[in-house]
Amino acid sequence: MSLTDAALRPVVDTVQVPTELLVAGAWRPAGSGRRIEVRDPANDTVLASVADADSRDAGTAVDAAAAAAADWAATSPRFRADLLMRTFALMRERSDELALLITLENGKSLADARAEVAYAAEFFRWYAEEGVRLRGQLGHSPSGANRLLVAHQPVGVSVLVTPWNFPAAMATRKIAPALAAGCTAVLKPAAETPLTALAVAALLQEAGLPAGVLNVVTTSEPGPVVEAMLTHRRTRMLSFTGSTEVGRLLLRTAADSVLKCGMELGGNAPFVVLADADIESALEGAMVAKMRNGGQACTAANRFFVQGPVHDAFVEGLVARMAAVRVGPGIDESTQCGPLINPAAVAKVDQLVRDAIDRGARALLGGRPLDGPGFFYPPTVLVDVPPDARVLHEEVFGPVAPIVRFEQEDEVLARVNDTVFGLVSYLYTGDLARGLRLTEGIESGMVGLNRGLVSDPAAPFGGTKQSGLGREGSTEGLLEFMETQYVATSW
Numbered sequence: 270m271s272l273t274d275a276a277l278r279p280v281v282d283t284v285q286v287p288t289e290l291l292v293a294g295a296w297r298p299a300g301s302g303r304r305i306e307v308r309d310p311a312n313d314t315v316l317a318s319v320a321d322a323d324s325r326d327a328g329t330a331v332d333a334a335a336a337a338a339a340d341w342a343a344t345s346p347r348f349r350a351d352l353l354m355r356t357f358a359l360m361r362e363r364s365d366e367l368a369l370l371i372t373l374e375n376g377k378s379l380a381d382a383r384a385e386v387a388y389a390a391e392f393f394r395w396y397a398e399e400g401v402r403l404r405g406q407l408g409h410s411p412s413g414a415n416r417l418l419v420a421h422q423p424v425g426v427s428v429l430v431t432p433w434n435f436p437a438a439m440a441t442r443k444i445a446p447a448l449a450a451g452c453t454a455v456l457k458p459a460a461e462t463p464l465t466a467l468a469v470a471a472l473l474q475e476a477g478l479p480a481g482v483l484n485v486v487t488t489s490e491p492g493p494v495v496e497a498m499l500t501h502r503r504t505r506m507l508s509f510t511g512s513t514e515v516g517r518l519l520l521r522t523a524a525d526s527v528l529k530c531g532m533e534l535g536g537n538a539p540f541v542v543l544a545d546a547d548i549e550s551a552l553e554g555a556m557v558a559k560m561r562n563g564g565q566a567c568t569a570a571n572r573f574f575v576q577g578p579v580h581d582a583f584v585e586g587l588v589a590r591m592a593a594v595r596v597g598p599g600i601d602e603s604t605q606c607g608p609l610i611n612p613a614a615v616a617k618v619d620q621l622v623r624d625a626i627d628r629g630a631r632a633l634l635g636g637r638p639l640d641g642p643g644f645f646y647p648p649t650v651l652v653d654v655p656p657d658a659r660v661l662h663e664e665v666f667g668p669v670a671p672i673v674r675f676e677q678e679d680e681v682l683a684r685v686n687d688t689v690f691g692l693v694s695y696l697y698t699g700d701l702a703r704g705l706r707l708t709e710g711i712e713s714g715m716v717g718l719n720r721g722l723v724s725d726p727a728a729p730f731g732g733t734k735q736s737g738l739g740r741e742g743s744t745e746g747l748l749e750f751m752e753t754q755y756v757a758t759s760w
């Protein structure tokens with residue numbers, strides 16, 4: 270049986286959780302018959318097994334998307350919008366069960382999982398609305414000799430690759446704009462959390478998804494499987510969310526066929542607190558920016574810079590708040606911070622903490638992994654973190670807050686920008702004009718100005734520098750799946 274764990278019972282009573290590949294509208298096993306075990310990071314038990322695709326299955330999935338492409342592109346925007354809106358309604362209706370599914374395979378607290386489902390569903394609603402409002406342009410050439418007509422066409426077959434940390438939202442943030450734009454797609458979710466993606470695909474089918482418009486391929490061999498999809502002659506677009514390291518590899522492969530690429534990569538978000546900030550609200554924002562998903566978010570505050578006069582008060586407040594966080598299995602309603610995704614994640618977090626301590630940082634809270642069976646790391650606060658500590662330069666992806674004291678504004682801007690990443694930055698100040706002025710000097714695609722949360726379906730989400738290319742969400746996210754076509758005409 271592929272759904273092995275009793276914990277899944279309340280989910281599967283209401284939500285269909287397929288465990289095979291979705292290809293051309295049918296659920297089918299991998300050609301090799303192989304399967305992948307999906308484990309619960311809170312107790313390391315096997316929840317289910319799903320089909321383990323190889324590159325041949327991947328090619329078949331792209332064939333299916335290619336076969337459906339022309340008919341789907343020819344449907345009306347309203348037809349596509351209606352499908353997305355029905356999926357939005359189904360996701361909302363089943364949100365408790367979907368949240369439980371996310372918690373079981375990803376580990377995050379139920380509160381975080383419910384917030385994710387609400388956020389994920391909104392992409393279906395936003396793109397249902399946005400897909401029917403897309404405008405072109407008609408202009409005169411400066412010479413007056415002819416007209417310039419500009420329209421947008423679907424880019425074509427799209428390969429969507431998503432990470433495990435937001436198994437629903439990272440998938441819907443790609444599926445909804447791709448389908449709204451008139452593209453067909455193959456989704457490859459992370460092997461750690463395939464069940465949520467499969468359940469979302471089943472909801473789309475329930476809402477009336479035509480065969481081949483969205484295909485889903487789960488695999489334990491992402492390298493060859495994604496390569497087979499990117500080198501398929503019908504693939505036109507790669508939309509990837511994951512680490513910068515893997516993103517670089519995929520950009521190289523995509524270069525051979527000059528694919529359009531949307532890349533949502535890693536981050537190293539600074540969280541700056543200026544002396545004139547409202548400390549209570551900065552602490553509240555810090556907890557959201559640091560602890561959403563137990564720190565396993567690309568937008569997670571990775572390094573705190575606090576100005577001298579408020580440094581001690583901020584540290585004291587953060588330690589108190591972090592110490593009060595209840596750590597445990599996500600399915601306990603009282604849990605605020607679940608386990609990390611796997612033992613490797615715990616080892617990586619611990620390595621970064623050890624490195625900082627070896628270089629002179631002090632742990633005021635936490636600082637050592639918790640005992641199993643799950644993969645738990647406690648909320649940790651580090652102070653006196655020296656500039657060369659790895660934790661200030663690498664994504665920690667866990668509940669660790671390294672704090673650095675600074676005195677001058679200029680000094681902090683240089684520290685903030687001293688990174689290859691540029692996804693998001695947080696800045697707290699009581700003077701909005703000062704905040705906006707500083708924001709202009711910050712090298713990141715997004716800034717939370719007196720806010721610890723930036724994600725919004727209506728906002729362009731994405732990074733500069735090595736945090737990515739392109740944007741998701743907003744109208745920009747729809748245009749990512751379209752090509753601009755210009756027609757020169759005279760009349």
Ligand code: NAD
Binds near residue numbers: 493515566664
């Ligand atoms: P990851 O790069 O290891 O994996 C992401 C996806 O790529 C998964 O589906 C994985 O199976 C696949 N993959 C892994 N190796 C591959 C290869 N060689 N070829 C093709 N595909 C491959 O990242 P992760 O650990 O799943 O997720 C965490 C990372 O994602 C963090 O760096 C985080 O910052 C980033 N992230 C970014 C955003 C964003 O919007 N910018 C959002 C969420 C997560």
